[in-house]
Amino acid sequence: MIERSHLRIIQAVEEHGSLTAAARELCVTQSALSHTVRKLEDNLGTPVWLREGRSLRLTQAGRYLLNIANRVLPLLFHAEDKLKQMAMGERGTLRIGMECHPCYQWLLKVVSPFLDAWPDVDVDVKQKFQFGGVGALLDYEIDLLVTPDPFYKSNLSFTPVFDYEQVLVVPKDHALTNQPFAEPEDLRNEVLLTYPVATDRLDIYSQFLTPAGVVPKQHKTSETTEIMLQMVACQRGVAALPRWLAEEYCQKLPLDVVRLGEQGIAKQIYLGTREGDEEIGYLKAFIDLAKDYEHPFSG
Incomplete structure (x- = not known):
């Protein structure tokens, strides 16, 4: 059976380049990590890595598992974070992805009154999604996408704001x-x-x-x-x-x-969300605030 620990190991080795560095990142011994991987390979009946000198190269099976890890782990982390927030009575963090380089100045004008209105919600802005924001939204890496180019896809909703x-x-x-x-x-x-x-x-x-x-x-x-x-x-x-x-x-x-x-x-600026999420209180409030904000530069 493929477990979360297996996916995290594969991801960590790919990120840090070696079993030693991955073991350090995951706070386990290298021998324990190697044993876990060997057991996984035995169960799957195929190798995950091929050794090339001191380095490791993912096999086709390993590359497939890495793709699964990159999609599944963010979703699991997000679910755990949300459940912990619910247990503690907190609202958590609104994670905003930016596909619009010049929109950061506009975003600051909206974030400030939002933070005042929602003192128990933090805002985290991620600008690395030049044009990969839709994937990040679907994979639960972000909650809201700021974009001038909506990509209409099932399970996503885009609201024009100015x-x-x-x-x-x-x-x-x-x-x-x-x-x-x-x-x-x-x-x-x-x-x-x-x-x-x-x-x-x-x-x-x-x-x-x-x-x-x-x-x-x-x-x-x-x-x-x-x-x-x-x-x-x-x-x-x-x-x-x-x-x-x-x-x-x-x-x-x-x-x-x-x-x-x-x-x-x-052109128009849109806020993208997953369908259903737009009814979350603080997310809906941010979208409403963005729509109602009097943009001196619109038109």
């Missing part, structure tokens, strides 16, 4: 500032700065450049909004960002904002 416009940010006095809006062809000789996201998930490509068959002169990425816009201000390129965020930085840096196309690029 509208915004994606615009082009250019250096002050850039030639495009004299035009009512930018055309895709205008970016053919520009250096385009974006977040490190696949181009097919970037609106500037999917809704503006790619349909017109235009590729910018060069595409560079930046992890942080601040560095990206410092580079734009220093005439190192142009960037596409939500209007509310771009105009906020226009007050600090020599920047201008230009509409992308005559109609502009309209």
Whole structure:
């Protein structure tokens, strides 16, 4: 029988690289860990690892068990945590995953009144989910996903919370500032700065450049909004960002904002939850607060 301890061992060895390090992480002796693995392999009738010198390489069976561990263990930890909170009369932690790089500033404006209203609920924001948030939501790694690109799937629900416009940010006095809006062809000789996201998930490509068959002169990425816009201000390129965020930085840096196309690029921010979870008191309160918050940068 495959037990939770087996899954945790396989996960720990993969994370730490050796039986010795995994045993240390799991607070057991290496011999006890090795015995447990050998017993599992005997029961399964197939090896989990192959030794290559001092290192271990997962077999096909081991890789399959690792995938199971990565899906099942977070669910078990989450269940235990929730049950302990229920036993102690606590509400616990709202875990928020971010698929929207520039939305962190918006999130802070919503989190502050939420914490005031729900003193027994903590908030944990996880920004590692660039575009893997749906999987994290389904695997119970997070409770709420902030995303501009809802991925409709069974057992998930997405609630729109505010509208915004994606615009082009250019250096002050850039030639495009004299035009009512930018055309895709205008970016053919520009250096385009974006977040490190696949181009097919970037609106500037999917809704503006790619349909017109235009590729910018060069595409560079930046992890942080601040560095990206410092580079734009220093005439190192142009960037596409939500209007509310771009105009906020226009007050600090020599920047201008230009509409992308005559109609502009309209977007929405969504909050994703598992179906049924949206009725949890503090989760519903967060969503309601996000919807009711008067966004000075919407539109």
